[in-house]
Amino acid sequence: xxxxxxxxxxxxxxxxxxxxxxxxxxxxxxxxxxxxxxxxxxxxxxxxxxxxxxxxxxxxxxxxxxxxxxxxxxxxxxxxxxxxxxxx
Amino acid sequence: xxxxxxxxxxxxxxxxxxxxxxxxxxxxxxxxxxxxxxxxxxxxxxxxxxxxxxxxxxxxxxxxxxxxxxxxxxxxxxxxxxxxxxxxxxxxxxxxxxxxxxxxxxxxxxxxxxxxxxxxxxxxxxxxxxxxxxxxxxxxxxxxxxxxxxxxxxxxxxxxxxxxxxxxxxxxxxxxxxxxxxxxxxxxxxxxxxxxxxxxxxxxxxxxxxxxxxxxxxxxxxxxxxxxxxxxxxxxxxxxxxxxxxxxxxxxxxxxxxxxxxxxxxxxxxxxxxxxxxxxxxxxxxxxxxxxxxxxxxxxxxxxxxxxxxxxxxxxxxxxxxxxxxxxxxxxxxxxxxxxxxxxxx
Numbered sequence: 001x002x003x004x005x006x007x008x009x010x011x012x013x014x015x016x017x018x019x020x021x022x023x024x025x026x027x028x029x030x031x032x033x034x035x036x037x038x039x040x041x042x043x044x045x046x047x048x049x050x051x052x053x054x055x056x057x058x059x060x061x062x063x064x065x066x067x068x069x070x071x072x073x074x075x076x077x078x079x080x081x082x083x084x085x086x087x088x
Numbered sequence: 089x090x091x092x093x094x095x096x097x098x099x100x101x102x103x104x105x106x107x108x109x110x111x112x113x114x115x116x117x118x119x120x121x122x123x124x125x126x127x128x129x130x131x132x133x134x135x136x137x138x139x140x141x142x143x144x145x146x147x148x149x150x151x152x153x154x155x156x157x158x159x160x161x162x163x164x165x166x167x168x169x170x171x172x173x174x175x176x177x178x179x180x181x182x183x184x185x186x187x188x189x190x191x192x193x194x195x196x197x198x199x200x201x202x203x204x205x206x207x208x209x210x211x212x213x214x215x216x217x218x219x220x221x222x223x224x225x226x227x228x229x230x231x232x233x234x235x236x237x238x239x240x241x242x243x244x245x246x247x248x249x250x251x252x253x254x255x256x257x258x259x260x261x262x263x264x265x266x267x268x269x270x271x272x273x274x275x276x277x278x279x280x281x282x283x284x285x286x287x288x289x290x291x292x293x294x295x296x297x298x299x300x301x302x303x304x305x306x307x308x309x310x311x312x313x314x315x316x317x318x319x320x321x322x323x324x325x326x327x328x329x330x331x332x333x334x335x336x337x338x339x340x341x342x343x344x345x346x347x348x349x350x351x352x353x354x355x356x357x358x359x360x361x362x363x364x365x366x367x368x369x370x371x372x373x374x375x376x377x378x379x380x381x382x383x384x385x386x387x388x389x390x391x392x393x394x395x396x397x398x399x400x401x402x403x404x405x406x407x408x409x410x411x412x413x414x415x416x417x418x419x420x421x422x423x424x425x426x427x428x429x430x431x432x433x434x
Binding site for chain 1: 152153156157211214215216217218219222
């Protein structure tokens with residue numbers, strides 16, 4: 001399954017978003033604020049779920065802010081850090 | 089006032105008071121104590137049928153977007169509180185900072201608590217789930233009520249297990265008497281989960297399979313000072329918490345007795361002894377006693393008060409709701425439907 005689709009499924013499931021399917025989430029839609037409408041508590045939850053689902057860790061805000069902009073940026077972050085982890 | 093409670097599989101109201109209050113006085117109440125026969129606690133993996141209180145209709149009071157992370161415990165409280173506010177027609181924004189919120193709960197948000205603990209045990213502290221933690225705190229329900237209904241007066245959550253509701257009522261009375269607020273939205277909420285059902289069966293001294301009451305639900309009252317408009321349902325005439333129940337005024341009352349919810353706690357006084365003590369001081373035909381079977385919910389007293397106000401015909405008898413606590417403690421509330429002078433009214 002496509003990584004972006006998995007991310008969307010994870011967000012819907014773990015953020016408890018009803019009435020939305022993965023197909024309805026645009027890859028470039030903002031995750032927070034006006035886009036998907038997630039908030040700061042969701043951000044904390046997302047960090048934990050990324051580690052549970054994909055084994056990647058957002059260690060600080062400098063990493064987190066660019067990564068959590070959209071599905072695209074999140075997928076890029078996961079790919080990059082999974083690749084790093086596999087090299088070690 | 090309003091309540092949210094479990095429905096049976098037959099979709100009938102569960103609480104026996106709905107059917108029993110119209111009965112004439114019993115000639116020999118000691119021999120004919122009516123069991124407040126419980127909703128049968130559930131059957132899940134532990135072989136306990138799970139009966140959850142429905143929360144459909146909550147979107148009528150709270151936008152769906154605001155309910156995204158709200159768990160079942162808080163949803164029950166939100167629905168009961170929303171219905172109570174609607175029932176009381178308290179919608180004026182000017183009064184929101186003169187209205188307080190007090191929520192009583194014995195167990196708190198059980199499912200969220202266990203979910204958080206499971207995540208902590210399985211994955212460690214770094215990967216424990218933040219949302220489950222935020223919902224697991226006992227005061228989550230009161231917070232959601234205040235935020236969703238725009239109530240900016242004082243907010244409190246009381247947890248004193250079986251005596252939570254009566255403790256909340258005492259506090260509500262204090263707030264009203266000291267003019268801290270003009271009205272208090274006071275209620276009780278407790279939820280059922282499979283783990284508690286398993287523990288009750290597995291560890292309880294009552295190892296038989298007889299049903300025991302552990303209802304889940306939420307009940308709320310909007311209480312005000314007596315000097316405001318006449319009450320729609322009645323009065324909380326007397327609220328007592330303490331020991332030495334047998335020294336209390338025996339009535340005459342219609343008595344509803346609810347034993348302690350703690351399955352493992354010893355009965356420090358027997359409901360049958362309670363009945364005989366009370367009945368020895370009261371004419372037989374002027375008292376009726378209902379007692380629950382072993383086990384109960386911390387919210388029993390709130391539910392009993394709700395059904396007493398709702399179902400009881402005004403036959404001149406007040407209703408005495410008794411809740412057994414631990415170590416000899418008890419809670420007692422006298423409800424009256426008459427327009428007598430009292431502390432405050434719901």
